[in-house]
Amino acid sequence: MPLNEKAPATRLMQGNEASAEGALAAGVRFYAGYPITPSSEIAEVLAYRLPAFDGTFIQMEDEIASMGAIIGASLAGAKAMTATSGPGFSLMQENIGYACMAEVPCVVVNVMRVGPSTGMPTAPAQGDVQQARWGTHGDHPIIVLSPWSVRECFDLTVRSVNLAEKYRTPVILLMDEVVGHMRENVVLPDPASIPIVNRVTPTVPPEWYIPYEDNPSGVPAMSHFGAGYRHHVTGLHHDVRGFPTLREDEVEDLNKRLFRKISDNLRDIQQVEAYALDDAEIVVVAYGSVARSAKRAVVEARAAGRKVGLLRLITLWPFCRRALERVFPQAKVLVVPEMNRGQMSREVKRVNQGRAEVRTVNRTVGRLIRPDEIMAVF
């Protein structure tokens, strides 16, 4: 680095703060939320910061209202986000389904705590993995990402916003209490270097605009309210013009397109990190803060001469099947440590089809799984 250039500032910050900064960098200009531990810092930072960006922070009366407000803001053209934790995430499910159906870009951060119910509000868990996938009623695709470090809270918030805009879908960022509250020294990227994706807007004259018309990408152009492209948005099954329909062919076209726009783009959406996998006979599959313990376990086992590797899932849904397939056939054992009773190991077993032995490490006692607990099953 030339001497006259300023070194990038190192900042000590929390995962929740990094997520809020990531939202600002990604262009989020509307945030609606309701206080809940352990996610509240995201709301607090954005309440302080967003108005200076000409954005809007609003504290709503509950999480249902928060989700409704970000969908409304997104329909009006803003990049919009909310953040919550388990009980609030449960309340948001109905409107998350609406955003899937009406194809409204938005980001929901869920900083996971121990459930069910009020559970342990200040303690970490990963119990919402299947809820993030299937929480709202009816069949629908969804994108879910999970960070393991403070810097990644920043990066994946940016990525969540970008994916939401690109595919016109809600994106769930599944953090956990450890990642959200942990403080690390981070160097944030130069704002100019951050890739920003904006939704595709219509270029045809308004009278030609067909709001839900299929195209090769499966993602229709989106006009915001007030831009002169009057159209109808509904959570009912709708035809290409957005109006309610019960016609089997129109319903099926919509269903297929909603799935196709995600499943045709798995290479773009799915992200994993491989560590020491080349010759690994024991492969740990982990995500979120637990992957930190898993990496330590792998490093120590390698030092002891064991052929162990780590496949870290960054995209949780759609499940990274292709990445897991690559560890066969030399993998004899798959180890899946999770702070739940086996929500992702069930998916690993489905793909494994009996090829390797799957061992699980499950803790739901409100603390991070330790490396030695993972090494105990190597």
Next chain:
Amino acid sequence: MKGETQKAYDYLRHDKKFPHVWCPGCGNGIVMGSLIRAISKLELSKDEVVLVSGIGCAGRITAYVDFSTVHTTHGRALTFATGIKLANPDVKVIVVMGDGDATAIGGNHLIHAARRNVDLTAIIVNNNIYGMTGGQFSPTTPYGLKATTAPHGHVEHAFNISRLVETAGGAFVARGSIYHVNLLDQLYKKAIAKKGFAVVETMSSCPTHFNKLNLMGGPVDSMNWLKSHAVPAEKASSLAEEEVRGKFRIGVLADRDIPDYQTEYEQVRLRAREANGYVLDPKEISKLLESYQCY
């Protein structure tokens, strides 16, 4: 077609949207006509109006009119509307809900929207029952009457929607009815023009379910009931209590000049810019991003 008929026609969608789902004798068509006339008199362009609705019979209005329209989830119309208005203050946001939609499942959102005083217009079509799902009681079903979920008589007491909103803090509260259509046009017009949260409770009827279950006759009987039970607000105060018992006031019930949410929030934006240490070009985003500090 001439005059008002032509005007209504001009504001309806003409691609594939009719017939509508409403029953013969339903008040929702009258509400739609009134709303169109009010918007037309205010000379709002179709492009600057966003109409938001909830779920239920009244919620179907959004599919028929030629504005930007959102048919939201049950009870949540005001939350969507809040997001739309705050993200794009240039549009006029009008919300149409039924009584169950607005005051049961959406009751919390209603009182908070009123308290927050976001610049929205909310039309609450009150037919005292859940029509679309088949005649179950709502928070405005009168005590003692019947519904499919109160087959032995209703033992709960009804909300007074207008008073509820007035107490919660709305800038403008009015009540009209589908019988008093000229007044309804005026009330909608005033509510839409009002800066702040404005509610018009619109007394309507449901001949299909409410009247059938309570032996109240057909649509004409409903109209007669509305006619004989409405008392102009300006008259009501001079009448004896016995004369107004069981009746409802119509007209403007509250009209207050209080700053709306956005006006207040502009102050927040100014203070935040000062706190972040920058003079005031929101486009200088990278500067702002670098201004991270501990809180």
